[in-house]
Amino acid sequence: MSGIILEKLNVWFDTPETRVDAVKNVSLRVEQGESVGLVGESGSGKSTILRALTGLVPTWSGAMEVAGEKLGRQRSRHFYKKVQMVFQDPYASLHPRHSVDQVLSETLRLHGFNEIDRRISNLLTDVGLGPSFRFRYPHQLSGGQRQRVAIARALAPEPEILLLDEPTSALDVSVQAEILNLLVDLRQEHHLTYLMVSHDLAVVGHMCQQIAVMQLGEIVEIMPVAEMRELKPKHSYSRHLLESSLGYKRADD
Amino acid sequence: MSLLNTPQGNQPRWRSWLLTDTPTSRNHARVASLYQGWLSFRGNSMAMFGLIILVLLVLIAIFAPLLAPHDPFVQDLANRLKPLATDGHILGTDSLGRDILSRLIYGARITLYIVILVALIAPVAGLFVGTVAGYVGGWVDTILMRITDIFLAFPRLVLALAFVAALGAGIENAVIAISLTAWPPYARIARAETLTIRNSDYISAVKLQGAGPFRIITRHIWPLCISSLIVRVTLDMAGIILAAAGLGFLGLGAQPPSPEWGAMISEGRKFILDYWWVATLPGLAIFLVSLAFNLLGDGLRDVLDPKDDGS
Numbered sequence: 053m054s055g056i057i058l059e060k061l062n063v064w065f066d067t068p069e070t071r072v073d074a075v076k077n078v079s080l081r082v083e084q085g086e087s088v089g090l091v092g093e094s095g096s097g098k099s100t101i102l103r104a105l106t107g108l109v110p111t112w113s114g115a116m117e118v119a120g121e122k123l124g125r126q127r128s129r130h131f132y133k134k135v136q137m138v139f140q141d142p143y144a145s146l147h148p149r150h151s152v153d154q155v156l157s158e159t160l161r162l163h164g165f166n167e168i169d170r171r172i173s174n175l176l177t178d179v180g181l182g183p184s185f186r187f188r189y190p191h192q193l194s195g196g197q198r199q200r201v202a203i204a205r206a207l208a209p210e211p212e213i214l215l216l217d218e219p220t221s222a223l224d225v226s227v228q229a230e231i232l233n234l235l236v237d238l239r240q241e242h243h244l245t246y247l248m249v250s251h252d253l254a255v256v257g258h259m260c261q262q263i264a265v266m267q268l269g270e271i272v273e274i275m276p277v278a279e280m281r282e283l284k285p286k287h288s289y290s291r292h293l294l295e296s297s298l299g300y301k302r303a304d305d
Numbered sequence: 306m307s308l309l310n311t312p313q314g315n316q317p318r319w320r321s322w323l324l325t326d327t328p329t330s331r332n333h334a335r336v337a338s339l340y341q342g343w344l345s346f347r348g349n350s351m352a353m354f355g356l357i358i359l360v361l362l363v364l365i366a367i368f369a370p371l372l373a374p375h376d377p378f379v380q381d382l383a384n385r386l387k388p389l390a391t392d393g394h395i396l397g398t399d400s401l402g403r404d405i406l407s408r409l410i411y412g413a414r415i416t417l418y419i420v421i422l423v424a425l426i427a428p429v430a431g432l433f434v435g436t437v438a439g440y441v442g443g444w445v446d447t448i449l450m451r452i453t454d455i456f457l458a459f460p461r462l463v464l465a466l467a468f469v470a471a472l473g474a475g476i477e478n479a480v481i482a483i484s485l486t487a488w489p490p491y492a493r494i495a496r497a498e499t500l501t502i503r504n505s506d507y508i509s510a511v512k513l514q515g516a517g518p519f520r521i522i523t524r525h526i527w528p529l530c531i532s533s534l535i536v537r538v539t540l541d542m543a544g545i546i547l548a549a550a551g552l553g554f555l556g557l558g559a560q561p562p563s564p565e566w567g568a569m570i571s572e573g574r575k576f577i578l579d580y581w582w583v584a585t586l587p588g589l590a591i592f593l594v595s596l597a598f599n600l601l602g603d604g605l606r607d608v609l610d611p612k613d614d615g616s
Binding site: 103106107108127128129132136137139140141144145146147148149150151153158159162163184185187188189192202205209 | 528
């Protein structure tokens with residue numbers, strides 16, 4: 053069974069003057085339990101794919117299938133129980149007036165869970181926050197703690213698939229590693245499927261088995277991480293991306 | 306622990322309970338964040354001054370029968386137009402010999418009545434129209450905002466006059482008229498706030514939990530709009546009191562013998578050159594309460610602005 057299938061996906065944004073094609077003819081398969089990274093520079097359409105998948109961008113064509121369910125214009129509540137997303141900026145993804153407790157209990161209630169108290173404390177333990185964080189407001193939390201709350205919120209409906217939209221790019225370096233390790237652990241524990249967007253090849257190399265390289269809205273190459281480690285991407289853009297991430301060391305290569 | 310130490314030992318304990326960064330329950334968190342807001346509000350001495358005046362106004366309105374030295378409606382034509390500090394009438398008497406202090410005290414009730422009713426109707430209507438227009442967008446937005454524009458196009462007092470003239474004079478109709486003319490600015494503010502909030506990640510995040518538009522508007526957008534509306538309402542209160550007084554002055558608000566402050570000015574106008582206090586004292590009362598609301602609004606803006614409480 054496959055986790056995510058995208059067939060000839062096109063996503064565009066209509067502005068009064070022009071139409072911007074953000075994603076062009078993208079086909080991608082993510083098997084269940086697999087972790088796939090989408091890399092590319094900013095503006096290459098990586099995040100747009102995630103937003104189209106979750107139904108936040110209604111202007112798309114092509115076919116999308118998630119966990120055996122074909123996606124139309126509307127997403128069912130059932131869909132959101134299977135697919136959740138962690139946003140890029142933890143400073144923007146938590147409601148400034150809702151405490152951690154409110155965020156999680158509302159999520160759990162919307163998905164029709166019982167035993168909300170017990171589930172909240174389990175979730176907080178899962179993401180490495182103690183029960184003392186339960187009643188804090190976002191402004192009382194650091195960036196890393198906020199992202200942990202956002203991850204707890206995404207885990208609350210017990211999804212099979214987690215979409216990660218550059219989950220560490222807004223955090224400072226020391227915290228990035230913690231969050232990435234947390235995500236790796238959670239994936240093992242809960243048997244999750246990850247589709248992760250990043251512009252950082254090192255992050256994707258750490259987290260994923262497959263890498264899809266995007267440029268200007270198109271996927272130019274899909275390769276296993278091992279292949280990238282051996283420094284043999286085929287497409288010139290992937291090579292360029294890899295070289296720039298390795299820095300001066302590979303300049304003579 | 307000795308008896309002397311107990312009160313000193315207790316004080317820091319409840320303070321630290323309220324100032325904690327790690328609340329232990331839902332209510333604890335709520336109380337603590339209220340207390341922290343109160344602390345930052347208390348630091349603003351002008352706003353505290355406004356708050357004290359308004360608390361006094363509320364107390365005066367509640368205990369009017371106990372505080373007023375005379376019945377505000379009893380006439381005593383032998384004692385008409387007595388100056389300030391007359392025996393038994395500290396603030397003098399008006400043209401029918403009624404005690405001005407008592408009338409001012411009872412007038413506080415009417416002022417509060419108007420202010421509270423308008424404050425309940427206008428911002429709620431504006432909030433509803435503005436957030437729906439901003440969140441739904443499209444033709445709903447266009448229609449609601451053009452209606453708002455039509456209301457905004459008229460000068461407020463002129464529109465209120467037209468409404469009162471149509472509905473009939475009286476204090477309830479004055480309240481309705483003022484509310485009908487007061488909601489459009491709130492709708493504009495609420496719409497502008499909604500437009501900045503609707504595309505934010507935390508709204509996307511709750512959409513991903515399957516929340517519908519009704520829940521998003523009432524639970525997620527309203528709490529963020531309300532603080533700027535509260536500020537705006539307190540700043541507008543002065544205008545509302547003045548509009549009510551203006552209607553009273555023109556004879557379209559509270560009807561005699563009701564001790565509404567605007568109506569009292571209107572009555573005193575005839576004698577203003579010879580007996581200045583009859584019109585001036587209710588004018589001072591209006592001035593003081595308007596000023597208090599303005600100061601309070603300024604202070605609340607500092608405390609409630611959601612843009613400030615992030616790190």
